[in-house]
Amino acid sequence: MNTSVPLLTDYNTFKVGAKARSVHSLSSIAQLRLFLESHVSEPYLFLGQGSNVLFTRDYPYDVALVRWRGKQVKLLSETEALLIAAAGEPWHELVMWSLQQGLGGLENLALIPGSMGAAPIQNIGAYGVELKDVFEWCKAMHRTTLEERTFAFEECAFGYRDSVFKNELKDQYVITEVALRLSRNVHSINITYAPLQDWFAQAQTTTPISPLAVAEAVCSIRKAKLPDPKVIGNAGSFFKNPVISSEKAKELLSQNSETPIYPQPNGSFKVAAGWLIDQLHLKGFKMGKAAVHDKQALVLVNTGGASGKELFDLSTHIKQRVSETYRIELEEEVTIF
C-alpha cells in the first residue's frame, strides 16, 4: 500500500487542490481489506479517477484510490460474452479493449472518464445507452463487515444517473468487480441519438456500421463538444437533466416551443439542463477562476487555480438563476465534498 503526498489536485478532474490527511493507492483486494480493517472507527473516502467529485474544502481524513486491475472475457454463446473487470480498470481503455476483442455494447459509452467500479454507482450513460443496458452483476465488499456480496441487476435499482449505491446502500459497499454482457459476432448498433444519426448520415456509410465505428464517432463528437479534463479542469455535466411533470412540460413549451423536452417511459419528461442554463446567457460566465464552459453550458470549468468553493459558488448561482426563472430546481450530478 503506497502512502503519498496528501494533495488531491492530481486525483480529481476539476484539478482542485484540496488536501487530505493521506492518500492510499490500493492495488489489490488484500490491500482493500487491510485498509478497511484499519479504518473501522473513522470516515474515509474512496476515489476512482475523481471525475465525478468536487472538493469544496480540505478532506480531513484518509483517501483510498481504487487501483486494483484485471479483466477477462468469458464466452457464453456464439453471440454473447461476459466481460469481467476489476473496479480499478480505467473505463475508456476498457471500452476500447472490449471493441478490439470483437465485443459490442460499450461503444456509445466511449471516452467517459472514470473507473469500472464507479460506473454502476451513477449508472453512467451517454448517446442513448446506459451501463444498465449491459450490466450483468457486480461484486462488492461491505465496508465494516468486509463480507463480499454479488449484486444482480435487479438489486442495483438503476435509474437515470442513479442506483442503490447512491441511495439505500450509500457508502456501505466498495464495488470490487463488475460483469457486463456484451455481444459477439452479431451486434445491435444504437445510433438513435440525434448527433450520432447526423454523423453517420453525413458520412454516407455504405457498409454496415460496426461497434468500433460508433465508438470512433462518439469520441469525435465528444472531443468537439466537451473540454478535455487534462487540459481544463472539469467533471463533465455538473447538473442532471431535471425530470418534470407533463404540466410543467406544457408550461415550458408554451413559453418557448423549442424547449428540448424528452418524454420518459414512466410518463414524466426530461428537460435539457444545459439548454435552460444557456437561455440565461450563462455560457462563458465567470465567477473568480470558475466558469461555465463557453461551448457546453452544463459543464463548469476550472480556468486555472480555481478553488472548489469558487466552483461550488458558481453552481449555486446557476441553480438560483434557473430556479427564479423556470421554477425548476437543478440537482448536481457531481458528488460534492
Ligand SMILES: Cc1cc2nc3c(=O)[nH]c(=O)nc-3n(C[C@H](O)[C@H](O)[C@H](O)COP(=O)(O)OP(=O)(O)OC[C@H]3O[C@@H](n4cnc5c(N)ncnc54)[C@H](O)[C@@H]3O)c2cc1C
Ligand atoms: C469530461 C467528462 C465527461 C463526462 N461524461 C460523462 C457522461 O457522458 N456520462 C456519465 O454518466 N458521466 C460522465 N462523466 C462523469 C464521470 O466520468 C462518471 O461519473 C464516472 O463513472 C466517475 O468515475 P470515477 O472513477 O472518476 O469516480 P470518482 O469521481 O472517483 O467517484 C465518484 C463517486 O463514486 C465513489 N466510488 C468510486 N469508486 C468506487 C468503488 N469502487 N466503490 C464504491 N464507491 C466508489 C466515490 O467515493 C464517489 O462518491 C464525465 C466526467 C468528465 C470529467
